[in-house]
Amino acid sequence: MSMFAKLKHRASEGRPVRVGLIGAGKFGAMFLSQAWRIPGLHPVGVCDLSPAGARAAMRRVGWPDERFGAASFEEAARKAATYVTDDAAALIASPFIDIVIDATGSPAAGIRHVLAACAHAKHVVMVNVEADALAGPLLARRAAEAGIVYSMASGDQPALIAELVDWARTIGLDVVCAGKGTKYLPVYHRSTPDTVWGHYGFSAEQVAGGDFNPQMFNSFLDGTKSALEMAAVANACDLDPPEDGLTFPPCGVDDLPTVLRPVGDGGLLARKGAVEVVSSLERDGRPVFRDLRWGVYAVFEAPTPYVRDCFRQYGLRTDASGRYAATYKPYHLIGLELGTSVASIATRGEPTGTTGDWRGDVIAIAKRDLRAGEVLDGEGGYTVFGKLVPTERSLALGALPIGLAHGLPLRDAVPADRPIRWSDVVFDARAQAVAFRREMEDVFRGEMGLARAAHP
Incomplete structure (x- = not known):
């Protein structure tokens, strides 16, 4: 039986797969535009840092207001409506959610959400490739230990x-x-949010008339x-x-x-x-x-x-x-295709791709000569871009992953095109994302038979 047929069967039995979406940006909004058209799939909750922005996105993709007027997850599940909130922890913990979709794009948030999903036995569709590249190999292990599916997002490349x-x-x-x-083009590695629109060929009028985030677009370009x-x-x-x-x-x-x-x-x-x-x-x-x-x-x-x-x-x-x-x-149609991942988990218990071994890492490279005291501004910004290298090389360099290269001040000057190292930055080792990433480095370094690093 096809996934679609199985979803229709679930719908006929009144037991749709109940989905919670975290992040109502472009990817999330595209998924929502299709979600109500898929039998047997019920978006019970939508979480965003701006609930008003999430509601605006839902209206923009065709939702009438009555569809997201529920006052709780329980009411949403009972009335075939959707509850909009800014509380991701509550969404993940809700007994009325079966599958959590992380579409935030925040590495730290992604780690937090997956670990919470493990604790509450909720399957995860990981749109958040930033978090997956930063810590996916260890997150996938934790998910397997918790007995949940950790899946790539269909529609994303x-x-x-x-x-x-x-x-x-x-x-x-x-x-x-x-x-x-x-x-x-090679020159794109130097691109910043100030130069990105020229490389794309967008006019000032086009940018002013659309929903364009220059740092996000620049992360694609650089x-x-x-x-x-x-x-x-x-x-x-x-x-x-x-x-x-x-x-x-x-x-x-x-x-x-x-x-x-x-x-x-x-x-x-x-x-x-x-x-x-x-x-x-x-x-x-x-x-x-x-x-x-x-x-x-x-x-x-x-x-x-x-x-x-x-x-x-x-x-x-x-x-x-x-x-x-x-x-x-x-x-590729990004969020329009995301229902495939939800259906695969719900009807087959299978991911649409999942992280396994740690073979590649994305390290932060200086876009220009950086001064001591400058604060890194992450992917798509003015200071660094991400470069894919074999994991062994990243660990040997003690390189800082691009997913954590945001908001960290430099201890020392770093010349253009040089990798940023952990020893080059001031960081809080107690922060969850930092601690989890460092744990992953230690785990895989030991499995690869590499010498353990002296952590700065």
Whole structure:
């Protein structure tokens, strides 16, 4: 029976899956636009730092006021309505919630919410890739110990990439490389919230007339968001990050099997089984032919001449040898697709991708020469960008993860393009997010047989 059929069956029995959403921003609002159209799915609670903003978002995506007029989670569950609040702890603890969706984008909040979900036995859909990249490997272990599902968010690119990887491996193909497309030029690493709109080509009038957050948009442009998402993919799919960060080669969909194959076979990969992001722009700024800016891909290898012939017979685009081929999905619809993750947990007890081993980490890199005493402003800001590196390298450097590079003053000056280290910043070791991340470093350092760090 399909997930949709199972959801309809739940609806007919009057036992819909009861969902609590934390974060009514773009992703959350897109999910809410579809949530009431899905039988057997009941958004019982919506939590946001601004309940008024959440209500405005719900109206904007088509909700009539009577749908979110409930005065409690219990009333919402009983009346098929939704309760809007700013109390995430209460939402997670509510007995009227089965699945929690974290769509906040805050690493510290994400860690707090997942640990609370473990305590209250609530399944988690983790839209919050920032938290997953920072601490997902240990959060996933805690979730497994608590007997809950910890899932990637369908519609977001990491979950869609994981789906392609799983498809290829399930039919006996070795995945050579997997990733996504984006708009990239090397100069973007220096972009700040002051320069971001020029790179996007948005006019002042467009920005003034829309819901645009310059720091968030800049995190997509300066490479940080790509690094976070590919860390999530590496950790979920047992794939390796490039040794010195993503290279963003210009590449269209027809050239994926040619560009993203090993160096020894004429491609750009140092090894098979990697993650990489392809750019929709040539290095001189010209658009790539048939780019994959909004999509995801997986490159795989024919294990035998027979399978190579099958690739050709059924029209797969391959490299010249016919050995390497690719599949791709040209678009992702973020929150509009999130119901798939909820349905998968509710009807199959399965995640739509989940974090496993800790293979890749996103470290903070100085965007410019930074002075002692300057305060770091996190992803998409003026001071740092995120770079994906192998976990062993991050631990050896004692590097500060990008997810914690916000609000911390520098002890020392740091030159441009150098990683920020834990020893470079002043931090509160008692803060939950810091303590949990440091615990994860110690756990995995021990499992990798690396020397334990002397914590500053």
